[in-house]
Amino acid sequence: MEAQTPIDILIVGTNRSIMETIARLIDKDGEWLATIANNQSEALAICRSKDFGLALIGAGLSPSEEEELQQAWSANYPNMPIVKHYGGGSGLLYAEIYKALGN
Amino acid sequence: MAQTVLHKADTRGVADHGWLKSYQSFSFAGYYNPERINFGALRVLNDDIVSGGRGFGEHPHDNMEIISIPLEGELQHRDSMGNIATIKSGEIQVMSAGTGIYHAEYNPDTNHPAKFLQIWVFPNKRNVTPRYDQVLVDTKGKKNEWIQILSPNPDDAGVWIHQDAWFNMANFDAGVSQTYSLHSPDHGVYIFVLAGELEIEGRTLAARDGLGIWETTQFEVKATADARFLLMEVPMKF
Numbered sequence: 001m002e003a004q005t006p007i008d009i010l011i012v013g014t015n016r017s018i019m020e021t022i023a024r025l026i027d028k029d030g031e032w033l034a035t036i037a038n039n040q041s042e043a044l045a046i047c048r049s050k051d052f053g054l055a056l057i058g059a060g061l062s063p064s065e066e067e068e069l070q071q072a073w074s075a076n077y078p079n080m081p082i083v084k085h086y087g088g089g090s091g092l093l094y095a096e097i098y099k100a101l102g103n
Numbered sequence: 104m105a106q107t108v109l110h111k112a113d114t115r116g117v118a119d120h121g122w123l124k125s126y127q128s129f130s131f132a133g134y135y136n137p138e139r140i141n142f143g144a145l146r147v148l149n150d151d152i153v154s155g156g157r158g159f160g161e162h163p164h165d166n167m168e169i170i171s172i173p174l175e176g177e178l179q180h181r182d183s184m185g186n187i188a189t190i191k192s193g194e195i196q197v198m199s200a201g202t203g204i205y206h207a208e209y210n211p212d213t214n215h216p217a218k219f220l221q222i223w224v225f226p227n228k229r230n231v232t233p234r235y236d237q238v239l240v241d242t243k244g245k246k247n248e249w250i251q252i253l254s255p256n257p258d259d260a261g262v263w264i265h266q267d268a269w270f271n272m273a274n275f276d277a278g279v280s281q282t283y284s285l286h287s288p289d290h291g292v293y294i295f296v297l298a299g300e301l302e303i304e305g306r307t308l309a310a311r312d313g314l315g316i317w318e319t320t321q322f323e324v325k326a327t328a329d330a331r332f333l334l335m336e337v338p339m340k341f
Contacts, residue, residue, distance in 0.1 A: 015203040018163045059165035059202050059230055066229075086225060088165030088200060091147060095130040095140060103135075 006033040007101065008050060011085070012043040012069065013058025018088050022058065025090050032097065040065040044072060052077070054100050056085040105319035107304050110139070112311035115150070122157035126150040128295070128313050142293045142315045143339035144266055147223030150311060152216050153178070158209020164200035168224040168264040170253065171196040171208075172333070174297065176217035182206035186235045194239050195252050197262040201231035220295075220333070225341055226265040238262050242272050247279045249334070269336040275299075275326035283334060284321040291317030291339045299330030308332075 009032050013019045016038065023034035035050070037043035040061060047055075055073060057066055066084070073082055081100040086092055116127035116134025127134050128148035129141055140146075146167075153159075158178070171178065177191035182198070183205040190196045198204060210217035240252045240261055252261035253270035261270070269286060277299075285292065293315045294303065301308045302325045308314050316322055317339050324334075 013165075015163075015165065017205075018165055018203050021163050061230070063229070084229070086146070086166045087223065088163045088167070088203060090132050090162075091164075091223065092131070092167075094132065095135050098135050099137065099140065 004031060006031055007053035008033050008035060009097070010035050010037060010043065010046060010052045010055045011058055012037045012040070012055065012061065013085075014038060014060025015058070019058060021089060022056070022085070022093060025093055026097070029094075040069055043069060047073065047077065052080055054097065055080055055082045056096070057082065058085045059088065105304055105322060106317050107306060108142070108315040109306050109308070110313040110315075112309065115311075122154040123159075124152045126311070141225075142337070143291050143317070144225045144268060144337040144341045145222070145293050145335055146225055147221065148293070148295060148313065149221040151221055152218050153210045155210055155215050156213035159207060161205050161207040163203060163205050164198065165203040166226060166229050167200045168226050168266055169198040169200060170222040170224070170262070170264070170270070172220040172222070172252075174218040174220065176210060176212055176215055178208050178217050178219060179211050180206060180208050182235060184233060184235055188237055190237050193242065194237055195262050196237040197235070197253070197264055199226065199231055199234045199265055201226075201233045204233040222335070224264060224266050224268055224337060227267065227341060228265050231265055236262050240272065242274065246274050247276055247281065249273055249281070249283065266341070267338050271334045273324075273332055273334060275301075275324070275330045275332075277326055277328050277330075280323055280325040282321050282323050285319070285336055287338070288320050289339060290336050291315055292322070293335045293337070294324070295333045295335070297331045297333065299326060299332075300328040301325065301330050301332060302327050
């Protein structure tokens with residue numbers, strides 16, 4: 001059976017160790033693949049080089065950075081769902097992703 | 104007219120990890136039910152049983168108000184802010200995870216399980232400075248009244264959180280009826296029965312049932328048997 005191409009998920013946040021935990025939890029699923037961006041500019045740059053099926057905004061960005069990211073993504077990648085991630089770990093993560101991907 | 108949603112105890116998600124048995128009123132970790140994501144700002148209500156001597160290893164949280172209410176036994180808490188504490192029945196613990204926090208919790212009693220409620224409320228502000236607190240809430244001997252254990256106000260009874268939420272614990276004798284008045288018509292209340300039986304808006308609630316009620320300014324809670332329950336008022340839009 002042909003393996004499914006994983007869905008690329010971009011996670012943005014300033015707490016490196018929490019981002020790594022979230023990335024590990026996402027990658028564990030097998031059908032998703034996480035990419036970490038440590039700040040707003042890195043997130044925008046990464047999006048220019050790769051298509052993502054979903055973007056999760058984690059902790060540490062200012063309200064204006066969150067807003068600018070959402071505006072830029074909505075304008076340039078209208079089909080990419082954008083989710084503000086809450087909780088920092090496995091508790092809400094899967095429900096947030098399932099819901100955003102329409103599962 | 105008041106709107107209600109009833110979550111019977113046996114419809115909750117169940118996670119059994121051996122050392123942890125968790126009954127989940129809303130989608131959490133591996134339990135996903137698109138019809139059961141949240142009730143307003145109330146996102147998690149887990150009814151957890153932790154085996155003796157076992158617990159949660161160090162793990163992160165961010166941007167969430169996390170409330171723990173021990174029901175039986177005790178839990179030892181350690182976090183990345185340097186807090187080391189034990190909470191036991193009668194106390195309530197709160198963590199504002201904000202920009203990020205790591206913590207671990209375990210049951211120090213190797214002979215008995217610890218039972219506690221783990222409740223997560225969406226904050227009204229993202230990326231706050233993390234904080235930890237615990238308070239003793241004396242509910243013993245207090246009957247047939249609302250006992251406030253949480254509010255948005257640092258100077259008020261119980262713990263406080265970054266959200267317009269009010270939690271009350273209550274012990275009602277059979278036959279007692281009390282009216283609960285909401286702080287805002289935009290709020291809703293989720294009632295979780297710990298023991299006994301209640302009747303609210305024509306609905307009967309048994310132990311571990313949950314009832315959400317909104318689009319009302321007040322409602323009556325009647326105990327049809329001696330009952331102990333938690334009442335959580337939260338904004339429905341946040």
